[in-house]
Amino acid sequence: MFEQVKALVFDVFGTVVDWREGVAREAGPFLARIGRNDIDAHGFADAWRARYQPAMEEIRSGRRGFTRLDLLHRENLEQVLRAHDIDPAGVGEAALDELNRAWHRLDPWPEAVAGLTRLKRRFIIAPLSNGNIALMTNMAKRAGIPWDAILGAEVAQAYKPDPQAYLRTAEVLGIRPAELCLVAAHNGDLKAARAAGLATAFVPRRTEHGPGQSSDLEPSEAWDVVARDFQDLAHRLGV
Amino acid sequence: MFEQVKALVFDVFGTVVDWREGVAREAGPFLARIGRNDIDAHGFADAWRARYQPAMEEIRSGRRGFTRLDLLHRENLEQVLRAHDIDPAGVGEAALDELNRAWHRLDPWPEAVAGLTRLKRRFIIAPLSNGNIALMTNMAKRAGIPWDAILGAEVAQAYKPDPQAYLRTAEVLGIRPAELCLVAAHNGDLKAARAAGLATAFVPRRTEHGPGQSSDLEPSEAWDVVARDFQDLAHRLGV
The missing domain is CATH 1.10.150.240 (Putative phosphatase; domain 2)
Structure with a gap:
């Protein structure tokens, strides 16, 4: 895969x-x-x-x-x-x-920047966020997130989970949807990405909504990869 | 300035x-x-x-x-x-x-990556190229160019020197044109950027067209900054 x-x-x-x-x-x-x-x-x-x-x-x-x-x-x-x-x-x-x-000015999860830095050795890494380019650029600059490019809703001119948000991102990168993998803590986002032909990686974030979180604690489907965090994702992808 | x-x-x-x-x-x-x-x-x-x-x-x-x-x-x-x-x-x-x-797969000029790495400490740095996002992303990945974002014609949906290429780039970054500076080896590009309200920095590249180059050897106007190369530009901008 x-x-x-x-x-x-x-x-x-x-x-x-x-x-x-x-x-x-x-x-x-x-x-x-x-x-x-x-x-x-x-x-x-x-x-x-x-x-x-x-x-x-x-x-x-x-x-x-x-x-x-x-x-x-x-x-x-x-x-x-x-x-x-x-x-x-x-x-x-x-x-x-x-x-x-x-x-x-949001802070990354504790291991996120180190994990992304590892993943960047082998893959192009970019946000596919509904956040706009200025927001993502300022956030990355402050937090030291080493994106290769800033992609997402503003580049695709479509908000996830609209299929165009995923498909146009692959097109902009000059690759096929199957050559693109979405990494997300949200099963719904991954479901839409899979429907568009992308590979999928689930990384749960169990306190995104606070200590009493009840959603997205577990994968809802057999995603292509399930990892504990971004360091574990790098390990599982052999980086 | x-x-x-x-x-x-x-x-x-x-x-x-x-x-x-x-x-x-x-x-x-x-x-x-x-x-x-x-x-x-x-x-x-x-x-x-x-x-x-x-x-x-x-x-x-x-x-x-x-x-x-x-x-x-x-x-x-x-x-x-x-x-x-x-x-x-x-x-x-x-x-x-x-x-x-x-x-x-083009190679940067010898001092370019080191100069950009210095400039990145103080400024958001991004390409404003007529090259598309995939081209710029692949080039930067191969050459180690540390862009904060990939901007340019494809994001602006306009080719330089169309004023929209400069104006939409400022808008996407959420800043005023005067808060944006174009760095270029081409007087014509800088002229169009200045007309759109951007700050301007000229860095000559005297062998871009080979040993017999006759164009863009000198600044054609009093640009806001004129530097020998990107290291000199970083020095002049106090980075």
Whole structure:
């Protein structure tokens, strides 16, 4: 199977980086500054993330043209603030933009950068994220993630799990879908990648949604590779 | 000027890599194999490159939709072969594709990777090339060019010197044109970048076109920075 794979592309939010802790780390001080430390920072992160799929569904369905995730995040932030009786206009543009960029400053899971550095020796490695190019570039720069290219929704002009997000990524790399492998902590993402003809690797991230996580703890299908983490993935791929 | 610059984007063919020597290095053995070592390999490289601007002009003018450079290179290769009375069909698909990928295997100028590695400490660095994403990614992987992202014509869906190639690159990075600097060995590229509002850095490459080069030996305008090479550029930018 993996003899023909030339490139590994990675889901990022949840698979490479811990978005929940990263957003909560910045939401906490923000909420304190506006006098609302009654709001739990992790709950705030969860509420913000809960609006992620519905916002992209507007675009996947064709009801809205392609829009970068930075803007969707910003719209979703304003909605979450209003849901907590906070007026975004009162917060001010600079503070809203600063908090919105928390998504550019997420930390990788502890072994992720070392594992990616190993995998890069043999494979082209790139994000296949719904995050936009600026977001992924700034995140990688800060965290030292050694991507070979920044791919994903903005390059494909399609949001996962739309088949075009996977197919156009292979096309852009000049390879066949079977020469491309998606690495993800989410069974749904892998299911869509497999349907598009990609190879699949599952790496569970059991605390992405916090200590009480109930989803994506185990592979839901016989993915081509199942690994404990990125170091184990490098080992299993013989790197 | 450079206090506000956040990202450096680079012309690649000529500025980062020596396309003429790289193409000639592969064209020589190819021509020998097909029994045509009467054709000079450097002349063959020059003839192939001479069809580069006219092919892109079809797209810039709107007469043809956006087409990746890999395909334009391939079409141009077949034309150059025919101009030398060689039938591309007789050469065969595998050999044509292999030679076409010589553009993926160009070597950087001697100090380029070390200079880019220094510049990367302070700036986001990315290609702003007319080369497509697969070409730039494969080239960087082989040569060890440490780009933070792969940008350029395919991301912008416009070929330089179309203003959109520069403006959309800034937009994709989430920065203003004045926060972006083009580094190039070509005065014409810098002129178009400046007209779009970018900062400009000139690094001459006096043998890009061989020992008798007559163009782009000197800056044609007062560019924001003029440097001898990428190491000197890093020095002048205080990195």
